[in-house]
Amino acid sequence: MLGYSLRRLGFLLLTVLLTSVIIFSVTQWLPGDVCRIILGREAGEKALDACRQDLGLEAPLPVQYLRWLADFSGGDWGQSFSTRTDIFPLVMQRLLNSLRLAVLTLLISVPLAVGLGVLAGLNEGKLVDNLISIGSLSVVGLPEFVTGILLIQLFSFELRRWGLPSLPANSSIRPEAGFVESLPSLILPAITATLVLLAYIARLTRSGVLEEMKQSYVRTADLKGLPRHIVVVRHILPNALLPTITVIAISFGWLISGLVVIENVFNYPGLGRLLVFAIDRRDLPLMQAVALVTVVGFALANLVADLVYALLNPRIRYTEGN
Amino acid sequence: MINEKTAPALNIKDLCVAYQQEGEWWEAVHEVSLQIQPGEIYGLVGESGSGKTTLALAVLRYLGKNGMIRQGKIELSGVDLVQLQPAEMRKLWGHQMALIPQNPQSSLNPAMRVGDQIAEVYRHTQDMETGEARHKAVEMLREVNIPDPGRVTLSYPHQLSGGMQQRVLIAMALSSNPSLLILDEPTTNLDVTTQATILDLLRSLIEQRQTAALYITHNLAVVAQMCRRAGVLYAGRLVEEAFINELFARPLHPYTQGLLESMPRLGDHKDSVRLRAIEGRAPVFGDIPSGCVFRPRCPIANEICETNPPLSVLPEGRKVRCHRWEVSLNEAGRSHLPDGRSDRNTTEKHQLQPLLSLEGVSVHYPLKRSLREVVRREPKRAVRAVEGMDLKILSGQTLGLVGESGSGKSTLARATLGVVDKTAGTIELLGIQLPDKLSRRTLDTLRKVQSVFQNPEEALNPYLTVGEILQRPMMTLLGWSRQEAIGRVPDLLRAVRLPAMYAERLPTQLSGGEKQRVAIARASAAKPNLLICDEPVSALDVSVQASILNLLEDLQAEHGNSLLFISHDMAVVGFLADTIAVIYLGELVEIAETGDLFKSPYHPYTEALLSAIPGTKVESRRVAAPLVGEIPSPIEKPGGCPFHSRCPRLVGEICKRQPPPWQSQQGSSKRYLCHIPWEELQAQQGDIQGFEISRG
Numbered sequence A: 001m002l003g004y005s006l007r008r009l010g011f012l013l014l015t016v017l018l019t020s021v022i023i024f025s026v027t028q029w030l031p032g033d034v035c036r037i038i039l040g041r042e043a044g045e046k047a048l049d050a051c052r053q054d055l056g057l058e059a060p061l062p063v064q065y066l067r068w069l070a071d072f073s074g075g076d077w078g079q080s081f082s083t084r085t086d087i088f089p090l091v092m093q094r095l096l097n098s099l100r101l102a103v104l105t106l107l108i109s110v111p112l113a114v115g116l117g118v119l120a121g122l123n124e125g126k127l128v129d130n131l132i133s134i135g136s137l138s139v140v141g142l143p144e145f146v147t148g149i150l151l152i153q154l155f156s157f158e159l160r161r162w163g164l165p166s167l168p169a170n171s172s173i174r175p176e177a178g179f180v181e182s183l184p185s186l187i188l189p190a191i192t193a194t195l196v197l198l199a200y201i202a203r204l205t206r207s208g209v210l211e212e213m214k215q216s217y218v219r220t221a222d223l224k225g226l227p228r229h230i231v232v233v234r235h236i237l238p239n240a241l242l243p244t245i246t247v248i249a250i251s252f253g254w255l256i257s258g259l260v261v262i263e264n265v266f267n268y269p270g271l272g273r274l275l276v277f278a279i280d281r282r283d284l285p286l287m288q289a290v291a292l293v294t295v296v297g298f299a300l301a302n303l304v305a306d307l308v309y310a311l312l313n314p315r316i317r318y319t320e321g322n
Numbered sequence B: 001m002i003n004e005k006t007a008p009a010l011n012i013k014d015l016c017v018a019y020q021q022e023g024e025w026w027e028a029v030h031e032v033s034l035q036i037q038p039g040e041i042y043g044l045v046g047e048s049g050s051g052k053t054t055l056a057l058a059v060l061r062y063l064g065k066n067g068m069i070r071q072g073k074i075e076l077s078g079v080d081l082v083q084l085q086p087a088e089m090r091k092l093w094g095h096q097m098a099l100i101p102q103n104p105q106s107s108l109n110p111a112m113r114v115g116d117q118i119a120e121v122y123r124h125t126q127d128m129e130t131g132e133a134r135h136k137a138v139e140m141l142r143e144v145n146i147p148d149p150g151r152v153t154l155s156y157p158h159q160l161s162g163g164m165q166q167r168v169l170i171a172m173a174l175s176s177n178p179s180l181l182i183l184d185e186p187t188t189n190l191d192v193t194t195q196a197t198i199l200d201l202l203r204s205l206i207e208q209r210q211t212a213a214l215y216i217t218h219n220l221a222v223v224a225q226m227c228r229r230a231g232v233l234y235a236g237r238l239v240e241e242a243f244i245n246e247l248f249a250r251p252l253h254p255y256t257q258g259l260l261e262s263m264p265r266l267g268d269h270k271d272s273v274r275l276r277a278i279e280g281r282a283p284v285f286g287d288i289p290s291g292c293v294f295r296p297r298c299p300i301a302n303e304i305c306e307t308n309p310p311l312s313v314l315p316e317g318r319k320v321r322c323h324r325w326e327v328s329l330n331e332a333g334r335s336h337l338p339d340g341r342s343d344r345n346t347t348e349k350h351q352l353q354p355l356l357s358l359e360g361v362s363v364h365y366p367l368k369r370s371l372r373e374v375v376r377r378e379p380k381r382a383v384r385a386v387e388g389m390d391l392k393i394l395s396g397q398t399l400g401l402v403g404e405s406g407s408g409k410s411t412l413a414r415a416t417l418g419v420v421d422k423t424a425g426t427i428e429l430l431g432i433q434l435p436d437k438l439s440r441r442t443l444d445t446l447r448k449v450q451s452v453f454q455n456p457e458e459a460l461n462p463y464l465t466v467g468e469i470l471q472r473p474m475m476t477l478l479g480w481s482r483q484e485a486i487g488r489v490p491d492l493l494r495a496v497r498l499p500a501m502y503a504e505r506l507p508t509q510l511s512g513g514e515k516q517r518v519a520i521a522r523a524s525a526a527k528p529n530l531l532i533c534d535e536p537v538s539a540l541d542v543s544v545q546a547s548i549l550n551l552l553e554d555l556q557a558e559h560g561n562s563l564l565f566i567s568h569d570m571a572v573v574g575f576l577a578d579t580i581a582v583i584y585l586g587e588l589v590e591i592a593e594t595g596d597l598f599k600s601p602y603h604p605y606t607e608a609l610l611s612a613i614p615g616t617k618v619e620s621r622r623v624a625a626p627l628v629g630e631i632p633s634p635i636e637k638p639g640g641c642p643f644h645s646r647c648p649r650l651v652g653e654i655c656k657r658q659p660p661p662w663q664s665q666q667g668s669s670k671r672y673l674c675h676i677p678w679e680e681l682q683a684q685q686g687d688i689q690g691f692e693i694s695r696g
């Protein structure tokens, strides 16, 4: 298991390194001269040269890359072109916000989706299964901005109209707000994201359960005379949920950086919106920083998924690297 | 002792079971009645699709949603199971009835320790404490002869061999001492020597506990060894039932006769016996013939067979469902060939050219080293699949290769085909050295060596018609035009006894046996000199097996090609081969012409293989210890004699230290690799006592 973990970790480092090269080079190929972007169209040749000198753009590319990488690892992420502030604290603040939303979303969606999926799988073809399938399918078809706006209408405006306690329609939060303070603002975006994930995870869980129920070892467990709930909990689920774990991990990556639409609808200050902002302003260093943070997030989530998968699956635990 | 007078433990009456397929219900089991006494093992014999597994699942009431018991009773100790609710059945499972399934690997939960899987039976059905249940699990494993049971309880299923996994399942099934045990092909995927020990274990456990057992299998030899009575199932109908010795000595139903005659027995050889295959194929759902279900395949059918035959009950307690069983009795008997039937054997062996010779061939697969091994600079290890193999195949002859799984026989075939690289040695075809790599072999070499594999499902491209499959080798290997190739397709199909219209069909429209015929037709399309057949019949039903064996023999007689025939089944190899090579852990341990192989002395491993065949025994003048353990991993191969870790006739330290010499004698073509000299070994072993079925 140790060898396996080390190997996975090695893979992770390699992936991150490789993507960092890609991110670095993409910004090289983007049209336009960085200094011209910084200084504006009217800048004179002299100022441009000074700027290039300043940013080290004269050096050969590999050197630029290494310098960039070293700075980055050291926490010196440079200054944003557009806001003229340090990038590191900015991105970290947004990352923290995104993490909060992601964690809350997973806390709501995973138990719900897995529960529904298991319920549907165990009752294949029956009414419960059909209801769950139809329900989750009809939700997944709706774009996030529709569900988001609907939720705002319902839980914010309608409730307020009736004088009931309601949730905020605008989820912008103070930078220094703690988790508890920001919780009301998080609920609606989290539910919207949950609705996107729900059908996906539930269907996957359902098919995992169906697949495992066909296996001979389930028949063995049944014919041993075990109570049905023991068969489900001890035999079917540990095997059926394996594929779900991977998907949850990938969803985590998406929750951190891919919630652009939801963050916009709710005006929530997450990483996704920061990225859009950076692209809008052609703010290269900021774009790079957000992209790299996203990549690391994705890779870590995958690493965790691999390890949990191995932990639950003795065939991997005991054959690799032992 | 089994008392016929006591109430049967299991009493099945007029059972009909239906399955739903594409919205329609088909009857898979039709009006089956049978009784099993406590302590009796009842054999239910049938080929695939006969409904035997459906019957087993019906008795367990585990048919699933598409299955339904249409009519009949299943009485277990007087209680009719058909009337019970699912919740009530769950209380009987594990307590009153248990199943030992076919595929041990997939029947165990891969994510749970073996000990926990046994212990949970005690915990949840007998309300035992965790500690006590664990303790009982260890005890149970000891009872099924698992060495070091404490350690095994901590293993996961994939860490155990197939034989061990099956023992675990046996322990599990017997843990609550059921009154009915259902065994569904429990040894089918195991090696013969493992099968033999499992069968012994099962027999003694069932006898000790006086359990009633329903033993389901396609293997007649196993039934002969294990059961007291047996029923034969065909297309869901019980067509015959009798005590074992009568069933084998005097089968009454034409189908039973067909089954028995299509199975080569140990010592049968193609020169003297012609296998009688059952023509046609078993009916499939929705295609059950009216009248007698066996009519389309029955050699003695006439008009009366268009009505349903009744189940005749004969005085000696046997039953048969056939209008003409009295006639069939007279027409039975295997076809013995007149002497000197084949002219190809008149050529003296020494005049024959060697077609293929292997010299010192080794195949090692290097293992990837783990991180720790690299750090510690441990030497690279390798799987030594084949080691120093010397073999020759004479032209027009058949060389049979026997050994258990892991013996390296398939690797040897692949090295010859050029699909795996050999590590050392030379392979010569007609005196010319073959390059290792397939890509470096000439077209002509490829044409000369063709192959047929075990699983026809995987061998045929599902998107091509049979005709297209057959044209390919002629176009690529013989360089024929498409037109020429198409012209030859009907001939090829005729040669493998398939109708010409099959050229238009896709592989999915064929039965397993038909697919294997197509595979053989394809392999022989380019007129190869050597046909390599790796277990070509082991995935097929017995009745189909015979026709494939006959076919291979006919093709050889016609084209004069050589055959390298690989099988784990001694009787099948013995039937087809002119020379037999026995291999163990990648090494040749004995080789002889077929006739000589079955004469003593035998290499101790050959002796073990022969004794492991159900119903067969090698007479032992000095009783040998039973074969122990399982085939070791070819990575940690024992030094000295490869067989010493399991050899029942071990001489002593010398076997572990010194590689044994070849032993041979004037007047016999046999050579074997052992420290025990010829006369001495002969003094310890006697003849093979074949096919004893008259057990009291």
Ligand code: SF4
Residues within 6 Å of the ligand: B253, B254, B255, B292, B293, B294, B295, B298, B299, B300, B301, B302, B304, B305, B309, B321, B322, B323, B324, B325
């Ligand atoms: S009833 Fe007729 S067709 Fe059926 S097995 Fe007997 S003889 Fe053959």
Ligand code: SF4
Residues within 6 Å of the ligand: B603, B604, B605, B641, B642, B643, B644, B645, B647, B648, B649, B650, B651, B652, B655, B660, B673, B674, B675, B676
């Ligand atoms: S050499 Fe020894 S161990 Fe090997 S087969 Fe002969 S007696 Fe057995």
